[in-house]
Amino acid sequence: MSDDGDDGTETHGGDDAYFRRLVDEDALRAYLETELGPASTFEVTRHPAGHSNETLFLTWGDRRLVIRRPPPGETAETAHDVLREHRVMDALQETPVPLPETVLACENHDVLGCDFYVMSRVAGDVLRETEPERFANESARRRLGEELVDTLAAIHEVDPAAVGLADFGRAEGYTRRQVDRWGKQLAWAFERTTEEREVPVLREVGAWLDENAPETHPETLVHGDYKLDNVLYGPSSDPELRAVFDWEMSTLGDPRADLGWMLSYWRDAGDPDPAVPELETTFMERPGYPTRRELVDRYEQRTGTEFSHQRFYRALAVYKLAALGEMFFRRYLEGNSDDPMYPLMEERVPALAERAKRIVDGEEPL
Structure with a gap:
């Protein structure tokens, strides 16, 4: 699976109803403008890999970012705790553990209807079915x-x-x-x-x-x-x-x-x-x-x-x-x-x- 999003990436055009449950594009754009400043390019796609939290690829101007959020609907109290995930990644930023850069963490459910966080997107490959x-x-x-x-x-x-x-x-x-x-x-x-x-x-x-x-x-x-x-x-x-x-x-x-x-x-x-x-x-x-x-x-x-x-x-x-x-x-x-x-x-x-x-x-x- 390539990180570039060209292999296996599902855009909201493929499943409009489910994508709309994941992303309110207008609310997300407004939030990002407030936190990161205006951008001429705004694109969001869903990456279908994984079976727990949702991964969204985000282009904001010249920045390539990733949003992690829980699946839509009811979740167990301790399951899909993306802010806990953000906490540990943010704490490890200055350690030898290799990680994406943490960018934002949001508890305001008016944006996406849930907690979520934003991190930088790292170029490379996740090895699943075969070696590059x-x-x-x-x-x-x-x-x-x-x-x-x-x-x-x-x-x-x-x-x-x-x-x-x-x-x-x-x-x-x-x-x-x-x-x-x-x-x-x-x-x-x-x-x-x-x-x-x-x-x-x-x-x-x-x-x-x-x-x-x-x-x-x-x-x-x-x-x-x-x-x-x-x-x-x-x-x-x-x-x-x-x-x-x-x-x-x-x-x-x-x-x-x-x-x-x-x-x-x-x-x-x-x-x-x-x-x-x-x-x-x-x-x-x-x-x-x-x-x-x-x-x-x-x-x-x-x-x-x-x-x-x-x-x-x-x-x-x-x-x-x-x-x-x-x-x-x-x-x-x-x-x-x-x-x-x-x-x-x-x-x-x-x-x-x-x-x-x-x-x-x-x-x-x-």
Whole structure:
């Protein structure tokens, strides 16, 4: 997916009714004129990527900007908290963590009917389905992986208190709460989905996680959804990670959970077939990309934090993916979604459960 908006960008002409729910162009123009000064060019398009907050590409004069806002309609009290996302990004502006420049944050619902924020638009590519041609060599592939893990280390090395984030979450007990939270989400999904089929392996994995959750853990800022397609690489042939996106799950917590999550999306050559082939990319199996073990070694050397209990953190990540899939399956069964991915979860969740069990049993090593 190219950041330039020419590939897969949906303008308001494609779906006028939905776009009008997202943007009141007259109110937005007036707001921007007040905050940024007048501009001769004003254009807004919607980018369809992502499944949570909405991303709008904005041209204001010669400035290329991005608006992040929640989806229209009712949202849960703590979901889609874009101003929380803005807060952490704004706090990290002067740190080594690569981010778009934050421009504006707006709580006035007279503008778009919701909170939103504006940030600069960064040129480059988000890697989803394949690697850019300029990275199709072993040297660039290795550097791409190193940039990914080095940036995660940079996030974890931030002193939250020094950047005004000392109260950004409750780090103590984060890992135990993760196990409990996703167990409850899964139990909710099972209330309906077990009428269609059982996933006993997932219950086994949940019990193992409950028994093996570390009692103590390091405490840092965590991103919460750190993976390859939530970062952007610049346009040069030498991979440079220029921006980390999607901070809505960020908090204070256990950095090893972030590492386990990132690794759950990273494949080694010879791995079993993807459990969810529709969502998992495999190009990092090509020669030159670092292995999971090499990424962990580099992270440990960079941070001084040992990735102990690695089976737990990697299994937890896949368990969370399976719980999400089972929740999607329940919504499909209840007629609450027309997403074509959701019915596939009838088979994909058991496959994820088997993967988590392989990690627990040491059959899918680093």
